[in-house]
Amino acid sequence: MKSQELRKKAPELDSLRLGSGWNIEDLSKPQIIVESSYGHSHPGSAHLNRLVHEVNRVIYKEGGRPANYYVTDICDGEAQGHDGMNYSLVSRDIMTAMIEIHVKATPFDAGVFITSCDKSIPAHLMAIARLNMPAVFMPGGIMKSGPDLLTLEQIGKYSAMFERGEITEEEFMEYKRNACPACGACSFMGTASTMQVMAEALGLALPGSALIPTHIGELEKATSRAGECAIRLAHHPITPSQILTGKAFENAIMVHAAIAGSSNTLLHLPAIAHEVGITLTPETFDRIHRKIPYILNIRPSGYWPGEYFWYAGGTPAIMEEIKEHLHLDALTVTGKTLGENLEDLRKTDYYANCNHYLTTHKLTNPDLIKTMKAPIRPEGAIAILKGNLAPEGAVVKHSAVSPKLMQVTLKARVFDCEEDALQAVLKKNITPGEAVFIRYEGPKGSGMPEMFYTTEAIASDAELIESVALITDGRFSGATRGPAIGHVSPEASEGGPIALVENGDLIRVDIPARSLNIIGVKEEERTWQEIDTILSERRKQWVKPAPRYNDGILGIYTRNCVSPMKGGYMKAE
Numbered sequence: 135m136k137s138q139e140l141r142k143k144a145p146e147l148d149s150l151r152l153g154s155g156w157n158i159e160d161l162s163k164p165q166i167i168v169e170s171s172y173g174h175s176h177p178g179s180a181h182l183n184r185l186v187h188e189v190n191r192v193i194y195k196e197g198g199r200p201a202n203y204y205v206t207d208i209c210d211g212e213a214q215g216h217d218g219m220n221y222s223l224v225s226r227d228i229m230t231a232m233i234e235i236h237v238k239a240t241p242f243d244a245g246v247f248i249t250s251c252d253k254s255i256p257a258h259l260m261a262i263a264r265l266n267m268p269a270v271f272m273p274g275g276i277m278k279s280g281p282d283l284l285t286l287e288q289i290g291k292y293s294a295m296f297e298r299g300e301i302t303e304e305e306f307m308e309y310k311r312n313a314c315p316a317c318g319a320c321s322f323m324g325t326a327s328t329m330q331v332m333a334e335a336l337g338l339a340l341p342g343s344a345l346i347p348t349h350i351g352e353l354e355k356a357t358s359r360a361g362e363c364a365i366r367l368a369h370h371p372i373t374p375s376q377i378l379t380g381k382a383f384e385n386a387i388m389v390h391a392a393i394a395g396s397s398n399t400l401l402h403l404p405a406i407a408h409e410v411g412i413t414l415t416p417e418t419f420d421r422i423h424r425k426i427p428y429i430l431n432i433r434p435s436g437y438w439p440g441e442y443f444w445y446a447g448g449t450p451a452i453m454e455e456i457k458e459h460l461h462l463d464a465l466t467v468t469g470k471t472l473g474e475n476l477e478d479l480r481k482t483d484y485y486a487n488c489n490h491y492l493t494t495h496k497l498t499n500p501d502l503i504k505t506m507k508a509p510i511r512p513e514g515a516i517a518i519l520k521g522n523l524a525p526e527g528a529v530v531k532h533s534a535v536s537p538k539l540m541q542v543t544l545k546a547r548v549f550d551c552e553e554d555a556l557q558a559v560l561k562k563n564i565t566p567g568e569a570v571f572i573r574y575e576g577p578k579g580s581g582m583p584e585m586f587y588t589t590e591a592i593a594s595d596a597e598l599i600e601s602v603a604l605i606t607d608g609r610f611s612g613a614t615r616g617p618a619i620g621h622v623s624p625e626a627s628e629g630g631p632i633a634l635v636e637n638g639d640l641i642r643v644d645i646p647a648r649s650l651n652i653i654g655v656k657e658e659e660r661t662w663q664e665i666d667t668i669l670s671e672r673r674k675q676w677v678k679p680a681p682r683y684n685d686g687i688l689g690i691y692t693r694n695c696v697s698p699m700k701g702g703y704m705k706a707e
Contacts (some may be wrong), residue, residue, distance in 0.1 A: 135368060137165040140241035147241070148544065156199065164198040164368035167239065169233055169258065170248040171274075171391060173206025178251035178326060180316035181348060182274050185357045189246050189272070192361030201242070202586060205232045208252035210611065211286065218699055220456035222253060223401070223609075224691040227704045229478050230264065237265050243368040243649055250274030250319045255329035256321065256402035261705075262374050263409035266369035268279060269374060270467050271339040272360040275348040277318035286320040287434055290590030296559050297591075310395065318348035321440040322433040324611065328395035329402060331611035334449045335386040336406075337377045337466035342484055343476045345377050345444045350491065352444075363467060372469055376674070378410045381461035386417055387474065388459055391426035392452050393443075394435040394533045397610055397620060399584075404701035416518040416527040418673070418701050420648065423514030428533050431506040435533040438502060441691025445492035446502035451481050455506060476549055481497050481639045501514035511552025519619065522650035522665065523641065526623035527699045530607075532645050536600040539617045540646060544569035544656060546639040551575070552585055552608070557597070559591040566601035569641040573632050574610035574679065575608030577695040577702045586611040589618045605650075607632055609696065619643070619650065621698035628697075634672040 139247040148161055168189050171566070172503045174183040175451055186202055193200040207229060237245065243266055247258040255273075263651060273541050277284050289310060296306040310363065319326035330344040348352045367659060390399055404414040430452065431437055451475060452458060462473030479485070487497065504510055507661070515533035520526075532540070547564060548571045551554040555572045558564050570592070577580055592598045593616030603617040607625035610618050624630030635641075640654030654660050655668055683689040694704045 135164060135243045135561065137174060137241040137243050138162065140223070153414070161197040163366060164243045166193050166198050166200045166302060166364050166368065167203055167237060167245040168193075168200045168248065169203045169236065171207045171229070171254040172204050175206050176209030176212060176318045177277060177314050178209065178274060178319050179249070180204055182228070182248055182250070185248050185274065185353070185578060186356050187274065189248070189361040189364075192358045193365060193533060195627050196362060196365040198365050203236045205229050207249070207251060208250050208256070210325075211257055214584070214586055219313055219583035220688060222575065223585070223702055224687055225258070226253040226257045226405070227691070228687065229254060230260040234262035234264055234603060237261075237267060242267065244364045244371070245269040246272055248272045248365045249273060250326060250330070251640075252325040252329070252398070252683060255326065256406060257338070259333060259338065259406045260409050262263070263378055263406055266373050267377050268330045268371040269338070270360050270363045270367065271333045272357055273339055273346070274342045275318045275353045276327060276330075276345045276440050276444070277314060277316040277321050278347055278349050279321045280312040280315045280439050282311065283439050284312050285322050285433060285439050287322050287324065288584055289313050291594040293587070294560065294591040294594045316349050318357055319345070319440070323393055323395060323443070324409065325396040325398040325437070327391065327440045327443070327468065328390065328399055330397065331389060331449050332386050332395060332403065334400060335389040335453070336382050337472065338374065340448050340468065341479055342448050344449050345440060347441050347444060352487070360698055366466070366469070370469070372465070372467065375410055377465050378406070378412070379464065380412060381464045383407055383412060383414055384418070384422065384560045385420045385460050385464055388426045388456055389449065389452055389517070391423040392428065392456050393430040393432070393592060394428045394515035394531070397529050399514060400529050401609065401620065401698065401702045408701060408703060418517055418550070420518040421635040423516045424495040426459060426514050427506060427509030428513065428515050429501050429506070429509045430456060431504065431510060435531070436510065440494065442495065442502055445488055445495070445497075446499050447485050447488050450476060451485070451499070454504060495528065517645050517648055517649040519643075519645065519648050519650040521649045522669070523635070523650045524622045525631065526697060527621070528619050528623065528650055529621040530619045530645060535617050535645065538600045539603055539643065541644050542603070543653065544641045545573055546635050546637055546641055548573070548637050552583070552588055556588045556591060559588060559595070561644040564598060564602060566597060568602055569643075570604045571632065571635055572604065572608060573626035573635075576627055576698055578692050579607065579625055579627035580682055581691060582609050582610045582702055584609055585620070587617070589616055592616055601644045605632070605641070609698070616685045623697045625698065629673070629678060631669060633676055634669050636672070
């Protein structure tokens with residue numbers, strides 16, 4: 135094992151580990167790093183040490199020696215509404231780097247990686263891919279919903295309603311008090327939940343381990359199996375590069391389509407793939423989402439809280455429904471193929487156990503998971519739009535878009551930051567038929583924050599939700615619903631066409647045709663040639679803005695990150 139080879143090269147290692155509480159026998163055991171995002175930063179990480187302790191117990195029992203390492207994460211929810219959100223995406227890359235340092239600086243034979251949320255999951259998966267050390271990912275589970283199925287993503291709606299005077303401060307406080315009744319990922323198919331599912335779909339997490347509700351004992355049982363898996367991997371290595379193949383990423387995207395997963399996945403999967411030398415193009419997502427239907431009735435696109443996903447069978451149940459399209463020969467962390475894992479689960483009481491919890495809520499599987507023949511929508515949730523406004527592409531979660539906005543021409547209202555756009559929406563200065571532009575919020579502009587409050591202000595306004603679109607080079611929360619088009623590339627700070635849009639330009643959104651174009655100026659339609667000439671003239675007048683950040687990590691990130699459509703990661707060179 136690698137740890138034993140390095141002990142010979144670094145004689146101080148034994149002494150230092152003995153000084154840390156190890157004993158002589160521990161030194162010759164399989165050495166397992168247990169990396170987690172435990173910390174008091176938010177509900178998705180505050181409970182993780184109990185899973186760390188369970189993994190430790192099993193590793194000791196199976197003859198290994200665990201070592202606990204921590205890099206806690208930030209919470210997108212707590213970063214909302216202020217410049218803290220600008221640090222969210224870059225935190226993914228910094229966590230990845232810190233985990234790399236932990237593993238590379240000290241010898242380990244395998245690892246267990248435990249986390250729950252938006253940036254920490256892709257960070258852990260990127261690190262696993264980069265390190266190529268035998269490792270198993272253990273998702274940290276999901277919180278239960280509050281009274282009357284209240285979940286956190288609804289707070290944005292209630293905030294906008296409070297700002298407009300539609301509910302009282304007392305009513306608003308009652309919603310806030312009950313939105314997070316337990317630890318775990320927020321109870322909807324946002325980025326945290328989506329990325330837990332993606333870890334399992336990629337084959338790095340054990341079958342059925344994604345989104346187990348944290349308030350039931352099943353999470354500890356799955357954690358025990360992850361500890362056992364790590365010991366097997368130490369003795370019989372399977373490297374992430376054997377698992378993270380093109381087939382694995384296609385499987386993940388197919389599952390993403392079926393669950394109407396977060397649009398942020400189009401930042402994270404390409405970044406993970408990049409670590410193993412695979413390029414995931416926007417066209418790959420669009421192609422797969424066209425053929426895999428959306429079948430999961432979970433918020434924000436569906437009705438039920440995310441807690442119910444596992445009760446209905448979780449990721450394996452989704453895979454069974456779309457099985458004819460999956461690469462069943464893809465290798466997984468179990469040492470078996472995806473097809474073998476699904477077959478093994480059918481022979482156990484896994485589905486009966488899951489459904490036991492579902493029946494207590496007086497629901498059946500079809501309430502949550504529809505069929506390929508009778509889906510919620512015939513295509514997946516995501517579409518990639520291109521055109522003279524987004525030559526490299528833009529992302530829209532069309533499962534949450536009104537049919538009235540699928541093919542529409544809108545009048546541009548342009549804002550150079552989210553704060554101004556939000557106030558315009560809340561003060562009723564946005565009128566039906568407008569396209570609200572928020573630009574200079576891409577990775578190089580400001581770190582690519584979420585536009586959550588503005589999307590919720592639009593989505594909670596009955597007059598705007600079916601008549602106004604939001605278009606940005608920033609990104610959205612996984613909780614976003616309504617007409618939101620993001621990741622517009624090239625971004626404004628790089629001189630992309632979104633920087634050239636002016637108030638009164640006509641914007642044609644055609645989701646079925648996958649197009650996003652400027653088709654007119656001053657509310658008058660023009661020919662394509664005229665538009666090209668006008669944009670060319672505007673480009674001559676455009677002045678590249680001074681960098682918003684020159685120092686600190688955001689200065690480093692905004693200078694070195696790639697396009698949103700490539701994953702927004704920091705370049706090594």
